Ligand code: NAD
């Protein structure tokens with residue numbers, strides 16, 4: 001277990017349950033160093049010989065810190081979201097990233113219910129009054145949950161548990177999750193509907209989607225206008241899902257009847273945040289996963305993963321490293337990357353319940369290489385839609401759990417002059433979304449979107465526009481983006497023939513705000529706008 005006679009060092013920089021970390025503490029081959037929230041200078045010195053780094057959400061494992069950790073081999077995230085870790089940067093350095101995705105599902109679900117009940121009965125506000133010596137029964141009149149509609153946005157692990165418990169409260173449950181099928185939702189007792197419908201019908205709205213470019217600002221100036229007057233909203237997922245300024249205004253104007261927030265755009269929440277001054281807003285400091293049981297389980301899961309990694313060199317549940325042998329990796333490495341990129345692209349183009357992910361291999365792919373490439377494509381698709389982190393090992397399991405079929409097909413004929421061409425196709429409730437790619441000059445390239453030929457490097461930030469080809473279209477798009485300060489670094493167009501269906505892929509230098517994407521969608525002739533980040 002030791003490297004050159006030295007013990008492996010495991011650094012812990014966020015509060016993680018000590019009892020759960022005992023297997024690491026007690027192991028003679030490991031040195032556990034717990035240094036919570038170290039100052040930059042201290043962290044720099046600690047990282048010089050750290051082999052494993054364990055964090056919760058407070059520590060940001062950025063490229064800058066990875067550079068200072070030459071001996072780092074594995075990062076463990078005590079929880080679900082890995083949005084505080086530069087996973088791509090870690091992959092480039094061959095550092096495995098593991099997490100503990102299931103251990104805090106119930107804790108987060110129960111905290112959500114705590115917030116829902118607090119919102120309906122004003123429990124924290126009444127408690128605060130009592131502590132100040134008051135006895136005001138009239139001020140804190142509540143409302144009942146029974147007979148009300150709960151809108152669950154995101155029917156993943158936590159959303160499902162929340163939905164199941166709503167049935168016991170006699171609530172009607174509606175849900176929005178574009179990536180699960182109607183039957184799956186029905187099985188949980190929820191009726192699926194598009195987001196505007198859910199917002200308009202729900203008395204209580206609860207958010208359970210991943211953070212990231214696709215969901216950032218889900219509740220914004222435009223969507224708040226769709227919310228039923230007086231509805232109450234709970235966010236126990238990620239702060240960035242709600243534009244805080246919009247929320248404050250909606251509460252002040254009475255458009256929203258109340259809000260309960262466990263997570264914030266910037267944590268810790270600023271001491272002078274306007275949210276703190278609103279009586280019908282309930283705030284908790286990111287406590288969703290903070291139960292003794294969840295924290296114990298999270299720490300135990302991580303300890304197991306770290307021990308297995310050091311004892312057997314295995315990161316079975318790594319989110320970023322496939323467990324293939326070096327020879328296979330060398331041969332199919334580029335196709336694994338291509339499969340994953342195509343999958344991630346398709347995942348971000350989805351607009352309806354996902355039923356199947358199909359991979360089609362055109363040309364001379366070896367039989368034994370097909371399965372890993374299909375799994376890479378599936379991993380790419382699921383990574384775009386799930387919060388929990390998807391690895392090569394758990395991708396097929398997650399797909400099965402969500403009722404998504406996975407298939408691969410071989411077509412030995414050579415297509416369009418490419419000796420090897422890969423299609424990744426998502427079959428959804430509405431139809432098929434397909435993207436094809438090849439390896440060109442040792443690098444992945446997207447060569448077809450649906451039936452339109454394109455030539456796009458699958459890297460960076462992109463706006464994908466479906467449009468009717470017509471004069472002036474490119475100019476209008478360019479003018480709008482230029483006016484909003486968005487720099488276009490490259491642009492690719494695919495079309496069958498003049499004035500027919502076309503696609504534009506614009507590579508841009510920075511994130512594009514949701515309202516700018518919505519404005520693009522209003523240009524006459526544009527039929528679809530998607531934001532894709534690869
Ligand atoms: P999950 O991956 O199991 O589920 C996410 C669900 O969201 C999936 O079903 C996915 O299909 C759906 N989804 C993705 N994009 C969507 C969109 N645009 N609209 C609607 N649905 C969409 O994740 P989970 O484990 O249930 O976690 C849910 C959230 O809770 C995550 O943001 C996670 O980071 C957060 N979380 C917070 C705490 C806390 O302490 N407050 C604790 C655990 C998890």
Ligand code: MLT
Pocket residue numbers: 056057078079080081082104286288289290
């Ligand atoms: C998570 O993603 O697991 C949560 O935000 C919980 C946490 O980190 O405390």
